Amino acid sequence: MNRLWVAERLIRVQFPLPVHEAARAHFLDLNRTVWEGLPEGESVRDHLEANRLAFLDVARESVG
Incomplete structure (x- = not known):
């Protein structure tokens, strides 16, 4: 978790x-x-998917 925080x-x-x-x-x-x-x-994937996809989408927009 420390590495993710950084x-x-x-x-x-x-x-x-x-x-x-x-x-x-x-x-x-x-x-x-x-x-x-x-x-x-709830599965891990289902629980984390919405914010993961939101992050990937906004990151893609930022670099695209």
């Missing part, structure tokens, strides 16, 4: 704010999942 901060330095905000939302989902677990009956 990577998320590097994204803030290197990319526009919307990319960082999306990365942070994804990081917080990952962090919560690691420390608190998943909601009952």
Whole structure:
């Protein structure tokens, strides 16, 4: 989690704010999942997919 935290901060330095905000939302989902677990009956992929895709979409727009 420490490495992800550092990577998320590097994204803030290197990319526009919307990319960082999306990365942070994804990081917080990952962090919560690691420390608190998943909601009952949910898969890791289903739980993390929305913010992961949002991050990838905004990152693609930023570099495209």
